[in-house]
Each structure stands twice: as structure tokens, then as C-alpha cells.
Amino acid sequence: MRKNIIAAIFKKEMTDILRDKKTLFMMIILPIIMYPVLILLFSQIMMMSMSCMEQKELMIAFSTKPDHILLDKLENEKKDVGRLKIIEVNDYKKALENREIAAYVKVINSNSAVQYKIYINSSVDDSSTAVNRLERALEEYRRELVEKNVKAAGLNIKEVLEPITYETINIAKDEEMAGYLLGQILPFILIIGVLLGAIYPAIDVMAGEKERGTLETLLTMPISNLELIMGKYLAVSVSAVVTALLNILSIILTLIFVVLGTAVSDELGMVKINAAELIFPLLITLICICMFAMVVAAISMCVCSLAKNFKEAQNYITPIMFGVMIPSYASMIPNVELNGFTAVLPVVNISLLIKSVLTFRYDMVAIAVVLVTNMAFVLLSVLLLSKMFNSEEILFGNGKSFSFLEKRSNIKSGTLPSVSDGVILYAFGLLLLIYVGGVLQVSLKLLGIALTQLVIICLPLVFAYYIKTDFKKVFSLKLPALHHVLGGISLWAGGAVFSLLIGQFILYLFPQNIKVVEALSEALFSESNLFLSLIVVAVLPAICEEVFYRGFLVTAFKGKESNKRAIILSSILFGLMHIDFIRVIPTAILGLTLAYAVCKTGSIIIPMMMHFLNNGFTVITSYYPRSPLGKIYSLIEMDFSHLDLIKLFILISTSILLVFAGMLVLKQKKEVFY
Amino acid sequence: MIEVKELSKSFVRVVKDDQAGKKRKRLKTKKEEFLAVDDVSFDVQKGEIYGILGPNGAGKTTLLRMLGGILSPTSGSIKIAGYDYAEDRNSAKKKIGYLSGNTKLYGRISPRELFSMFGTLYEMTREEIGSMTEDIIKIMDMESFVDNRIENLSTGQTQRTSIARCLIHSPEIYIFDEPTLGLDVLSSHAIIEFMKSEREKGKVVLYSTHYMEEAESLCDKILMIHQGKIIAQGTPKDLKERSETDNLRDVFIKLVKARGELA
Numbered sequence: 027m028r029k030n031i032i033a034a035i036f037k038k039e040m041t042d043i044l045r046d047k048k049t050l051f052m053m054i055i056l057p058i059i060m061y062p063v064l065i066l067l068f069s070q071i072m073m074m075s076m077s078c079m080e081q082k083e084l085m086i087a088f089s090t091k092p093d094h095i096l097l098d099k100l101e102n103e104k105k106d107v108g109r110l111k112i113i114e115v116n117d118y119k120k121a122l123e124n125r126e127i128a129a130y131v132k133v134i135n136s137n138s139a140v141q142y143k144i145y146i147n148s149s150v151d152d153s154s155t156a157v158n159r160l161e162r163a164l165e166e167y168r169r170e171l172v173e174k175n176v177k178a179a180g181l182n183i184k185e186v187l188e189p190i191t192y193e194t195i196n197i198a199k200d201e202e203m204a205g206y207l208l209g210q211i212l213p214f215i216l217i218i219g220v221l222l223g224a225i226y227p228a229i230d231v232m233a234g235e236k237e238r239g240t241l242e243t244l245l246t247m248p249i250s251n252l253e254l255i256m257g258k259y260l261a262v263s264v265s266a267v268v269t270a271l272l273n274i275l276s277i278i279l280t281l282i283f284v285v286l287g288t289a290v291s292d293e294l295g296m297v298k299i300n301a302a303e304l305i306f307p308l309l310i311t312l313i314c315i316c317m318f319a320m321v322v323a324a325i326s327m328c329v330c331s332l333a334k335n336f337k338e339a340q341n342y343i344t345p346i347m348f349g350v351m352i353p354s355y356a357s358m359i360p361n362v363e364l365n366g367f368t369a370v371l372p373v374v375n376i377s378l379l380i381k382s383v384l385t386f387r388y389d390m391v392a393i394a395v396v397l398v399t400n401m402a403f404v405l406l407s408v409l410l411l412s413k414m415f416n417s418e419e420i421l422f423g424n425g426k427s428f429s430f431l432e433k434r435s436n437i438k439s440g441t442l443p444s445v446s447d448g449v450i451l452y453a454f455g456l457l458l459l460i461y462v463g464g465v466l467q468v469s470l471k472l473l474g475i476a477l478t479q480l481v482i483i484c485l486p487l488v489f490a491y492y493i494k495t496d497f498k499k500v501f502s503l504k505l506p507a508l509h510h511v512l513g514g515i516s517l518w519a520g521g522a523v524f525s526l527l528i529g530q531f532i533l534y535l536f537p538q539n540i541k542v543v544e545a546l547s548e549a550l551f552s553e554s555n556l557f558l559s560l561i562v563v564a565v566l567p568a569i570c571e572e573v574f575y576r577g578f579l580v581t582a583f584k585g586k587e588s589n590k591r592a593i594i595l596s597s598i599l600f601g602l603m604h605i606d607f608i609r610v611i612p613t614a615i616l617g618l619t620l621a622y623a624v625c626k627t628g629s630i631i632i633p634m635m636m637h638f639l640n641n642g643f644t645v646i647t648s649y650y651p652r653s654p655l656g657k658i659y660s661l662i663e664m665d666f667s668h669l670d671l672i673k674l675f676i677l678i679s680t681s682i683l684l685v686f687a688g689m690l691v692l693k694q695k696k697e698v699f700y
Numbered sequence: 701m702i703e704v705k706e707l708s709k710s711f712v713r714v715v716k717d718d719q720a721g722k723k724r725k726r727l728k729t730k731k732e733e734f735l736a737v738d739d740v741s742f743d744v745q746k747g748e749i750y751g752i753l754g755p756n757g758a759g760k761t762t763l764l765r766m767l768g769g770i771l772s773p774t775s776g777s778i779k780i781a782g783y784d785y786a787e788d789r790n791s792a793k794k795k796i797g798y799l800s801g802n803t804k805l806y807g808r809i810s811p812r813e814l815f816s817m818f819g820t821l822y823e824m825t826r827e828e829i830g831s832m833t834e835d836i837i838k839i840m841d842m843e844s845f846v847d848n849r850i851e852n853l854s855t856g857q858t859q860r861t862s863i864a865r866c867l868i869h870s871p872e873i874y875i876f877d878e879p880t881l882g883l884d885v886l887s888s889h890a891i892i893e894f895m896k897s898e899r900e901k902g903k904v905v906l907y908s909t910h911y912m913e914e915a916e917s918l919c920d921k922i923l924m925i926h927q928g929k930i931i932a933q934g935t936p937k938d939l940k941e942r943s944e945t946d947n948l949r950d951v952f953i954k955l956v957k958a959r960g961e962l963a
Contacts, residue, residue: 034820038806045808239804243865245770246803247821248793 027256031249035257036264039231043265049226053265057219057273061280084128084156087115092133095170099163110159122147128156209384210358213377215277216270216315217354223269224262224322225343231258232330233339255327255415259408262327266319307383310393317400318376322350324407331414357381364388369395370460372403390536398602399460405453441493443500448582452599455485455574459603476562483570486578501577506629509691514623517688518636521619522643523681526662527674529612534666536608556649563645568638575600575617576624576633584625593621616640619685626692701873701904702744702767707776709737709762736762738928739776744873744906744921749899751919752908753952759928760908761800764877767906768798781872794822797866800877807851811842811861814850815868822869832868840864859887863894874898876907880914892918912948924952931955 043049091112092100100110115121118130122145132143144160146153176186235241244254326343333339353373356362357380364378375396382388443451458481466474490500497503506514575596583592600621601614620633647659664674710733737759744750754760765771767778769789778785783792805814812833819829837846840860845853850861866874874895880888895905895918909915915922916936924932924939932939932955936948943951 028823030823031821034817038809038817041813042806042808238807239802240806242770242800243803243805246768246793246796246798247818248769248790248823249821250790 027250027253031253032257032260035249035254036260039227039258039261040264043227043230043261046230049230049265052222052226053269054272056222057269057276061273061276065280082152082155083109083111084152084159085113085126086110086129086131086156086160087113087118087121087127089118089130089132092131096163096167099167100160110156110163118145122153125150125152128152129160131160206385209381212274212277212311212384213357213380214354215273216311216380217318217373217377218351219270219273220266220315220319220322221347221350224266224319224326225347227262227265228323228326228330229333229336229339229343231262232327233333233336236333237335251415252412255412259323259327259411262323263316263320266323267316270315270319307386307388310383310388311380314376314379314396314400317397317404318373320404321372321400321407324404324411328407328411328414331411353377364392364396366392366395366464370399370464372399375399395460399457402453402456405449406457409450409453441495443489443493443495443578443582445583447489447493448579451485451489451582452579455482456603458485472558472562476566479562479566479570483573486574490578500581501573502581502624502628502630504629504631506627506631509694510623510627510629510632511635513688513691513694514627514632514636515639515688516684517619517623517692518639520681520684520686520688521616522640523662523677523684525612525615527664527677527681528615529608530664531666532608532611556645559645559649560642564638564641567641568634571600572620572624572630572634572637576620577630580621580624589625593618593625596621619688622689623692626689632692701746701781702742702750702906703777703779704743704767705741705777707737707740707763707766707778708735708774709759709766709771710735710774735928737766737773737925740925740928740930741776742923742930742933744904746904747899747902748920749895749905749907749918751915751922752906752925753910753912753915753922753948754908754925755910758925760925761877763925764798764800764875764906764908768796768875769793770798794869795872796875797869797871797873798875798877799862799866799879801881802877803862805850805858805861805865808849810849811846811853811864814861814865818865819868824869829868832870836864836867839867856887859883863891871903873904873906876905878909879907880909880911888914912952916948922948924955926952926956926959931959 043053086100091097097112100112113127115127115130118127121127122130125147128146128150130145132145134141134143142164144157146157148154172187173183176183235244326346329342329346330339333342350373353371354377356368356374357377362368362378364375364382368378369375369392379388379393379396382392459478462481463474463478466477470477486501490497579596579599580589580592583595585591597614597617597620600617601610601612604610604613620636623632623636624630643655643659646653647656650656651659662677664670664677712733740763742750752760752763762771766773767780769785769792772785778792780792781795783795785792809817815833815836816829819832824832837843840863842857842860842864845857850858853861876891876895879891883891892914895907898905899920919936921935922933922939923930932942932951934942939948939951940946943954945951945954
């Protein structure tokens with residue numbers, strides 16, 4: 027990919043988008059004028075219908091005529107509330123049904139008290155309004171009678187009727203209130219904004235270009251399909267983000283000038299927002315919106331690339347619009363919060379995340395999950411898009427075929443996985459882990475963890491079978507030499523010390539995450555059977571995760587000459603798969619040693635052994651903290667609040683020594699220990 | 701300059717499946733592979749106008765699209781000025797100026813912006829683009845409309861801009877797909893004159909047409925294709941002598957008849 031080419035295509039698409047009146051209107055004019063108009067209109071209609079409803083004179087009927095005090099209260103209601111008029115009816119049920127009266131009151135006299143039964147037709151708005159007025163009048167009437175009785179008995183009214191008083195005081199900070207109000211409505215508006223901003227440019231750059239016949243001109247240029255699609259993709263993403271931001275700006279300005287300018291300003295006008303405290307939430311919101319825009323842009327471009335012309339593209343994209351709009355309502359449903367489950371639902375998670383950061387109730391783990399899942403969605407959708415755009419059938423064919431993946435019969439045997447194969451499998455695996463793995467682990471506990479591992483190993487095996495690859499080569503199926511085993515142990519020991527230190531340091535920096543660690547170890551080690559724990563926590567991951575990461579991914583990412591990209595990329599992805607924020611870096615460090623080992627020895631057995639040692643060590647030390655192994659573990663524990671520099675120095679130098687010794691031994695091609 | 705070896709292109713098309721349709725009520729379709737270009741080989745030398753002749757649907761456009769690098773061949777190889785498409789696609793594409801009825805221009809930008817954008821895509825420097833643009837404006841006489849939006853230009857002006865678009869990177873090879881189709885006498889004359897003048901400069905022009913008379917007077921060499929296969933190849937004179945006729949139209953009809961496909 028050449029940057030200047032992508033930039034040139036991006037520039038061309040932006041010029042095209044900005045010069046098209048239709049897209050320009052959707053992107054810029056509509057958001058700017060929509061909110062002021064919408065809010066003004068809405069408030070006007072609300073006010074009109076409210077006043078019309080309240081002031082209307084409503085008919086009611088009584089079974090027996092009420093006494094003059096109540097009558098007075100009923101008929102002399104204040105003017106701005108609206109009056110009730112008492113009329114006579116024969117059949118109250120019929121009268122209610124025919125809406126002659128809004129309510130009917132049956133008066134039942136018993137010995138001690140008078141009972142009023144109010145009959146209404148709740149499907150009629152007037153009825154509920156009448157009930158409100160009736161209840162108000164009756165309540166006043168009752169209170170007057172009570173007060174009269176209390177006074178007659180010679181008692182103090184206040185002492186008898188109001189022995190206690192209470193009041194609710196809202197201590198929410200002003201910025202929290204503002205955040206709450208914004209958090210309800212903003213996610214929905216932003217998501218709609220992104221949709222409006224993405225869809226028209228997407229249709230224009232894909233189907234529009236096909237319809238106008240300019241696509242073939244562009245394809246005669248010396249540019250690759252990927253460069254072309256990247257330039258277009260960037261342009262659509264940018265216009266989606268810009269539209270979303272314009273939406274935010276417009277709604278904020280509307281709030282300031284329209285709402286605060288009218289009568290409501292007495293209540294809301296004094297809200298002072300501390301700008302500094304809103305920076306972090308707004309930043310997260312911005313990142314979310316950008317990622318969301320990228321997903322929407324990619325998906326709508328995929329759909330549009332199937333269409334032959336503008337009209338067809340619009341038809342194809344309508345279901346997508348609804349599919350995105352409906353889940354974005356999530357932020358408006360009360361009591362739906364961002365949690366482990368909602369964080370992985372597409373669209374819903376973005377909507378809830380924005381809501382939660384704006385109300386200052388966010389936890390880093392949930393944010394990480396949302397960002398990681400959306401990152402996976404971005405990767406998958408972009409890859410899908412580039413695959414689809416490569417297909418000639420979509421460009422020149424009838425445009426209805428989905429054959430963007432090569433048929434198995436067309437694949438040459440011995441094909442090695444490419445970088446994009448690695449990325450697409452990883453993204454797919456990540457989503458599978460989050461959706462399927464999460465459910466399995468919650469419902470089946472230890473068995474669920476085991477099943478998740480099986481899923482992890484099946485993915486690369488099935489993929490490798492499909493592309494008819496050389497299994498021996500991809501998965502480094504080779505017996506290791508003896509010295510490689512020793513080197514692997516040394517490298518692991520050094521890496522493990524370092525990764526434990528880093529893990530503890532991160533925990534020291536972010537102590538609130540200790541809960542995550544505790545919950546995790548509880549889940550992992552709850553099984554009382556040591557043997558079973560070892561199988562599920564140490565043996566299975568050692569085999570399954572190694573086949574996926576050190577087998578498939580490392581081979582997929584390998585460059586022609588250097589292994590650097592493979593080692594670094596695979597360990598970063600390995601770390602990210604352990605979504606909990608504090609586990610990512612230590613795991614990635616471990617991944618570095620594992621990937622190095624497989625690259626140098628060419629045998630998957632070595633990293634499998636190292637992985638087993640690592641997990642087995644953790645299991646055994648947590649089962650037997652007093653065993654010799656447990657004591658070694660306590661040696662590595664560092665208290666970063668009372669830093670023992672000498673101990674830290676010794677630990678770090680030991681770890682470096684072990685790592686270097688391990689690396690030296692692993693580099694040796696021939697047997698050096700006789 | 702152009703070397704084409706054993707080039708084939710197959711498409712998958714969906715056709716009605718008659719056998720399955722009789723048993724079930726639902727209309728069954730099946731996928732069928734068909735060869736649009738079938739085992740085509742030829743060479744084009746420097747300073748030649750090379751004509752590709754054939755009726756509609758003969759596979760001319762598919763062949764030219766493969767030569768222009770828009771479609772990838774199913775099998776066979778193409779070398780453009782020494783660059784093989786399979787190895788260095790972009791270097792090969794830079795040698796080509798490709799024009800067909802399907803290569804439309806962007807309506808919302810002006811010709812000047814168009815040159816600048818395409819120049820960038822050909823990885824030319826800003827100075828190169830600037831001087832080329834000035835040259836082209838003079839050659840094609842575009843002074844009066846070079847800054848108007850393309851959607852507002854007349855048909856003739858658009859056609860001139862289209863040709864100018866192919867010149868921006870001064871290619872060594874021109875590939876024109878039915879360039880004179882549907883044009884009036886003056887416009888098609890201008891295009892033919894353009895091809896002749898480029899031949900004088902030692903460039904290569906490869907073009908397809910189904911106007912046999914036009915090809916006869918213009919082309920140095922001719923390739924006739926029918927249903928994806930080559931049916932004849934050579935200079936116009938050769939072809940006429942071999943089939944003992946006095947014009948290309950008769951050559952073509954005779955050849956097709958000889959294959960027993962035209963009763």
C-alpha cells in the first residue's frame with residue numbers, strides 16, 4: 027500500500043462528496059437545522075396539547091349529589107387547571123362508553139365513613155385527566171374534614187397529622203446531571219448521525235461510481251484494489267465521523283440557545299459544567315464514535331458493492347439502517363447498564379458506553395471489552411470489504427454473488443496462510459471467544475473453559491484443512507532437540523519472573539483491578555481436584571493456544587527473511603485475547619518468549635512445554651502455597667509501595683540472565699551438550 | 701511491446717437448468733462456466749496500429765480489459781513493454797493509456813483537477829503534472845473549458861477530455877475499445893487522425909472495432925476473433941490474399957462459414 031496513492035483517492039472522494047448537493051445536505055445542513063427545528067416544534071406541540079387538555083371542561087356524574095363543600099371544590103377549581111361540570115345521567119356505563127361523561131362517582135354511605143368509587147374508561151385521555159382533578163378535589167375535601175375532626179377533639183393539628191416530615195435532596199453534581207441528560211439521548215443521536223453520514227457517501231463511492239461508469243476508469247490506473255478501497259473507506263469513515271460531530275455540536279448549541287433561552291432556563295440555566303471533568307468521557311465517546319463510524323462505513327460499503335446502481339444500493343441498505351437504529355435505543359431504556367453481557371452486543375455496547383461515561387459510571391474492563399470487540403468488528407468488516415472488492419464478479423458480473431472466498435477446489439495444496447488469513451482468523455476467534463466462550467464459561471464453569479480451548483484449537487485446524495496447507499510446516503510439528511528443551515525452560519523462567527513483576531507493578535498502579543484477579547483465580551481454581559485443574563488450566567491451553575498462536579498465527583505473520591513481525595504481532599494479539607486490561611501486558615511478554623522459542627527451534631513442542639510449565643506453576647502454587655514451589659513464588663512477590671530496590675535489582679538481573687541464556691541455547695542449531 | 705501468450709478468461713454465469721426444472725415447480729438454475737476468451741496469443745510491435753475485429757459478444761472487450769489490467773486472466777500471460785502482469789502489475793499499467801465506452805469521467809470535477817488527480821495516481825511529480833497539463837490543453841485545444849465541471853461539458857468536449865486523460869502519463873501503448881462507436885464523422889475522423897499521429901511517434905495503438913472498412917484502411921495488423929477464439933491473424937493484405945476476397949468483411953464471413961457456424 028502506498029500512502030500517497032491512498033491520499034490521492036481520499037482527496038478525490040472527499041471532493042466528490044463535498045461537491046454533491048445531496049450528500050452535503052445529509053451531512054451538514056440536515057444536522058444543523060434539524061435539532062433546533064425539532065426541539066422547537068416538539069416543545070410547542072407538547073405545550074399546546076398540555077394546555078388544551080388541562081383547560082378543557084370535563085363532564086362527570088354523581089350517584090347522589092355531593093354536599094356543598096365538595097361541590098364548591100369541584101366546580102371552583104382554579105381556571106388554569108380546568109373545571110369539572112356535574113351533569114345527570116341515567117345509565118353511567120353507557121354514558122362512559124359514549125364519552126358523555128369522563129368519570130362517574132358512586133357514593134356509598136356506611137356507618138363510619140363515606141366511600142367514593144370513581145368509574146372511568148382508562149382508554150380515554152379525558153378520563154385520566156378527570157380522575158386527577160377529582161382526586162385533587164377529594165383529597166382537599168378529606169383533609170378539611172380530618173382537620174375539622176381533629177380540631178373538634180381538641181388536638182394539635184400539626185402534631186397529629188404531621189408527626190414527621192421528609193424531603194429529598196439531590197446531591198448529584200451539576201456535571202453529573204448534565205451528563206445524565208446527555209447520556210440518555212446523545213448515543214442515539216450520534217449513532218443516527220453516523221448512519222446518515224456514512225450511508226450516502228458509501229452508496230455514492232460504491233454503487234454510484236459503478237452506475238456512472240467511472241469505476242472502470244479508475245481501475246485502469248496503476249493502483250491496487252486495496253489502495254483504492256482504503257482511500258474510499260477513509261473518505262466514508264471521515265464523513266461519518268464529521269456528521270456525527272456536527273450532530274453533537276448542533277444539539278449542544280440548540281440546548282444552549284433554544285432551550286436555555288426560553289422559560290426552562292430558570293431550572294436548567296444555572297447548571298455549571300466543569301469542563302475538565304468532561305474531557306475524559308468526551309474523549310472516550312469520540313474514540314467510540316470513530317470506531318463505530320469505521321464499522322458502519324465498512325458494512326455499508328460491503329452492501330453497496332453488491333448493488334449495480336444507486337437505487338438498488340438504497341434498497342439493500344435499508345435493512346442495515348434499521349438493524350443499527352433499533353439497538354441504539356438501548357441507552358434510553360432505564361436500568362440497562364454496561365456490563366459483561368451488554369459490552370459485547372454490537373451497537374448496544376457503543377450506545378451504553380457513551381451513556382456510562384457521560385454519567386461518570388464507567389469501569390475500565392467494560393470499556394476495554396467494548397473497544398476490543400469493536401476493533402475486531404472493524405478488522406473483520408474491512409477485510410471482508412477488501413475481499414469483496416477483489417472479486418471481479420462483483421465489479422462486472424450480475425452483482426448478486428457472494429463468492430468472495432476462494433472455492434476449496436481452486437486452492438493449490440500446500441498454500442501457506444497469509445497475513446490477512448492470520449488477522450481474519452484472529453478476529454473471528456476473538457469474537458467467538460467473547461460470544462461463545464463467555465456463555466460456555468458462565469454456564470458450564472470448568473467444562474466451559476475446556477470447551478473454549480477446543481474451539482480455539484479447531485479454528486486453525488479447520489482453516490488449515492480448508493486451504494490444504496502443509497500441516498507440518500504451519501504448526502511446526504517436529505520433535506525438539508534436548509538442548510532446546512533446556513533452553514526453553516531457561517527462557518520461560520526468565521520471562522515468567524519478568525512478566526510476574528510487570529503484572530504486580532500494573533496491579534500496584536491500578537489497585538481497583540485486584541477484584542478482577544481474585545474473581546479470575548476463584549473461577550479457575552475452584553475445582554478441588556488438582557489433577558482436573560492441571561488438565562484444564564495447564565495442559566489444554568498449552569496445546570490449544572499454542573497451536574493457534576505459535577502454530578497458525580506465527581506462520582501467517584512470518585516475513586520472508588525476518589521473524590520479528592511474527593514474534594511481536596503474535597504476542598500482542600496473544601495478550602489482547604486475555605481481554606482483562608491488567609493481564610494484557612504480562613501475557614504479551616510471555617507470548618514473546620513463546621513465539622521466539624518456536625521461531626528458533628522450529629518445534630511447537632518447546633512453546634507447549636513452556637506454556638504448560640507457566641500455567642502449571644500457577645496452579646500448583648495456588649494449591650500448595652507452602653510447598654517449595656510456593657516459596658519460590660513468594661520470593662518473586664514485590665511490594666511496590668515499600669520498594670526493596672536490591673531485591674528488585676536481583677530479580678530483574680536474574681530474569682535477564684535466564685532470558686539471555688535461554689535465547690543463546692535456543693539459537694544453537696546443533697547439539698552442544700554431549 | 702505487447703506479448704500475449706495462450707490467454708484465456710472464463711466466467712461463471714447462471715443459466716436455467718432444464719432437467720431439474722421439469723421435476724420441480726421451482727425454476728432451478730445452475731452455474732455454468734463459459735470461455736469469453738479462449739487460448740489467444742499474439743505480439744504487437746512498436747509503431748503499429750493493431751486492430752482487433754469481431755462481432756458483438758466476440759470477447760473483444762474482455763480481451764482488452766485483460767490487456768488493460770482491469771481483469772485478471774484465468775490462464776496465460778501478458779507482457780507489456782517487458783513487464784509481466786503477473787509480476788509487476790503497476791509498472792505494466794503505467795505504460796498504458798486505456799479508453800473505452802465504459803471509462804467515464806467524474807462529473808463533479810474539472811478537467812484540470814482530473815489531470816492532477818490521475819497524474820498523482822500515476823505517481824508523477826507536481827511539476828511533471830503541471831507541464832503535461834499545459835501541453836495537453838494546447839494539443840487538444842481545451843483552453844475554453846478546462847476549468848468547468850465535466851458534467852457541464854458538451855459531448856465533444858467530454859470526448860476530448862477522455863482522450864486527454866489517457867495522455868497525461870505519456871504512455872507508450874494506447875488501448876482503445878471501440879473508440880469510434882456512435883461518434884459523428886468529424887469526431888471519429890479526429891480520433892483516427894490521433895491514432896495515426898501517435899503511430900508516427902513510434903507508439904503502439906491497439907484497438908477494437910467492428911467497422912471492418914475502417915480497420916482495413918488504418919491497421920497494420922489485424923486479429924479476428926469469434927466466440928473467444930482467434931479465427932485469423934495477419935496484415936489486411938495477407939488476410940485478403942489467403943481467403944481470396946477483396947475486403948475484410950468478406951474475409952470474416954468466409955472464415956465463419958468455414959467453421960460451419962453460419963448457415
